[in-house]
Amino acid sequence: MNISNRAQQAPASPIRRLIPFAEEAAKKGKKIYYLNIGQPDIPTPSIYFEYAEMYKPKVVAYTHSAGLLELREAFTKYYEKFDIHVSSSEIIVTNGGSEAVLFAMAVVADPDDEILVLEPFYANYAGFAAQLGVKLVPVRTYPEDGYSVPKKGAFLEKIGPKTKAIIFSNPCNPTGAVYDEQQLRTIADVAFEKNLCVISDEVYREFAFDGYKAISMMTFDKIIDKTIIVDSISKRYSVCGARIGTFLTKNREFYQAALKFAQARLCPAMTSQYAAIGLLKLDNDYIEQIKKEYENRRDAVYEELKKIEGAVFKKPHGAFYVSVKLPIDNSEKFVKFMLADFEVDGKTTMVSPLDGFYATPNAGLNEIRIAYVLDQEKLRDAVRILSLGLKAYSEKR
Numbered sequence: 083m084n085i086s087n088r089a090q091q092a093p094a095s096p097i098r099r100l101i102p103f104a105e106e107a108a109k110k111g112k113k114i115y116y117l118n119i120g121q122p123d124i125p126t127p128s129i130y131f132e133y134a135e136m137y138k139p140k141v142v143a144y145t146h147s148a149g150l151l152e153l154r155e156a157f158t159k160y161y162e163k164f165d166i167h168v169s170s171s172e173i174i175v176t177n178g179g180s181e182a183v184l185f186a187m188a189v190v191a192d193p194d195d196e197i198l199v200l201e202p203f204y205a206n207y208a209g210f211a212a213q214l215g216v217k218l219v220p221v222r223t224y225p226e227d228g229y230s231v232p233k234k235g236a237f238l239e240k241i242g243p244k245t246k247a248i249i250f251s252n253p254c255n256p257t258g259a260v261y262d263e264q265q266l267r268t269i270a271d272v273a274f275e276k277n278l279c280v281i282s283d284e285v286y287r288e289f290a291f292d293g294y295k296a297i298s299m300m301t302f303d304k305i306i307d308k309t310i311i312v313d314s315i316s317k318r319y320s321v322c323g324a325r326i327g328t329f330l331t332k333n334r335e336f337y338q339a340a341l342k343f344a345q346a347r348l349c350p351a352m353t354s355q356y357a358a359i360g361l362l363k364l365d366n367d368y369i370e371q372i373k374k375e376y377e378n379r380r381d382a383v384y385e386e387l388k389k390i391e392g393a394v395f396k397k398p399h400g401a402f403y404v405s406v407k408l409p410i411d412n413s414e415k416f417v418k419f420m421l422a423d424f425e426v427d428g429k430t431t432m433v434s435p436l437d438g439f440y441a442t443p444n445a446g447l448n449e450i451r452i453a454y455v456l457d458q459e460k461l462r463d464a465v466r467i468l469s470l471g472l473k474a475y476s477e478k479r
Contacts, residue, residue: 092212096205096438100414103421104432113429114421115464120255120402120453122320124372130321133360134353142352147344149175150355156362157328163366164287166300166311168330174340175350179285179314179327183249184210185340186310186329190279191216191246197281198240200231200250202257202405202439202446204283207249219245220441225407225449228396229257231265237272248273251283253296256439256451257405258380258398260294270302279336280305285314286401288369291377294399300330307333317402318369319361324354376402382458386465390472405436407449408472413437416475417450424471431464431471 097119104114148154154170161168176182183206191197193215199207201220211218219240223229237248248269253260273280282299290296299309314327331337383404384397392409410416413435420430436449454461 088212088215093205093208093438095209096436097434099438100417100421100432100435103418107421107430111428112421112425115429115431115456115460115467117452117454117456117461117464118417118432118434120317120455121322122317122402122455123457124320124375126320127361127364127368129360129364130319130324130357134357136360137353137356139352145349145352145355147347147349148173148341149350150352150359153355153359153362156359160362161330164298166298166330168300168332172330172332172337174329174337174344175355176327176329176344177347177350178316178325179283179312180206180210181347182312182314182327182329183207183281183283184213185343186281186312187211187214187216187247187249188343189310189336189339190281194244195246196242196244197246198237198248198278199441200248200254201441202229202436202449202451203249203441204251204255205439208438208441217244218441220445221248222442222445223257223259225257225394225396225405228398229254229259229405231261231268234268234272237268238276241272241276241278245276245278247279247281249281249283251285251401252299253286253290253400254403255283255286255401256403256434256436258401258403260290260296260400262294263297266297266299266302270299270305273305273308278308280309281312282309283312285312285317287313288318289373289376289402290400291373291380292397292399296400300332309333310336315358315361318372319364320372321358321361324358326350326354326358376454379454379456379458379461380404382461383452383454383465386462386469387452390465390469402454403451404454405439405449405451410448410472410475412447413450416472419475419478420468420471424474426467426470429463429467431468433468 287296311330394407436446
């Protein structure tokens with residue numbers, strides 16, 4: 083029996099596909115600095131566990147498919163702080179931000195339809211699109227200008243009769259770019275003029291540095307009925323395994339369609355939902371503390387990367403990633419080399435090859451993504467080892 087074309091065409095995760103090489107390196111006793119995945123090392127706030135214990139039921143039962151009303155109401159108060167004015171009936175609690183993206187794509191596009199995507203992009207967009215039979219059409223950004231949003235014409239030339247939406251993340255995973263109002267207005271103008279939906283991935287909204295602000299697409303009134311916000315608590319509260327995200331829209335047709343998908347998968351986990359209510363009660367001091375920590379980590383990585391001859395990148399202003407163009411032929415081969423053939427004092431560094439974050443064939447082959455999710459001392463050592471590995475790799479060629 084043959085597996086489906088859909089399954090054959092689905093891409094492997096560029097973040098996780100090289101894990102077998104890391105596992106083999108670990109078996110040989112190497113210490114690995116894992117900078118390949120956005121898994122924070124910051125402890126989960128204790129209030130998460132307190133609320134999980136406080137609401138421990140006799141029976142762990144199904145909840146409403148849109149999520150617990152108490153949680154949705156807590157989210158409305160949270161979003162108000164960012165000028166995102168939604169009611170509890172405009173929010174669906176999802177199994178992580180990933181399910182929210184899947185719902186959004188499924189709501190706006192049919193098989194063989196097209197969605198424009200700013201690239202490089204969060205790699206799992208490609209996996210979700212493959213599941214749905216939707217084609218991602220890339221609008222390219224470049225490391226030389228900090229991966230900024232291109233001019234309007236770059237979008238217009240990619241729009242065809244099957245184009246249904248534009249998707250992007252801001253602050254951006256994988257580049258760390260934060261788009262200003264003018265750049266976002268370019269997207270809003272294109273969506274308005276061409277009657278496209280906007281799927282705005284705002285998972286990293288709190289992590290904007292250097293005076294930058296992550297502006298929500300929900301604040302552009304002329305496209306508010308075309309906008310879907312996808313979100314997650316995973317990164318800002320260091321609860322990736324809780325799998326709590328949100329799908330927000332003021333478009334009732336979008337909402338009702340997504341709710342049918344939510345009903346088909348029944349509901350998010352009850353315990354995680356109750357625990358998440360506690361997280362949303364944390365004050366701004368917590369977020370400011372975490373943001374400052376990531377900003378310091380960003381600075382540590384940036385300072386070390388500047389020492390690498392031939393590295394092309396701009397200082398990222400958000401999220402906790404930096405994408406770098408290196409003087410190499412193939413980033414996947416380089417990552418494999420670092421894991422299998424290189425070490426310094428028994429240590430090596432693992433990053434993500436960036437080609438899997440592109441839809442353009444052969445793009446990103448000489449780029450990597452670094453997730454600065456370790457403390458500053460470890461990050462400096464990890465980038466130092468990466469630099470030494472780069473020299474050894476170049477000499478090997």
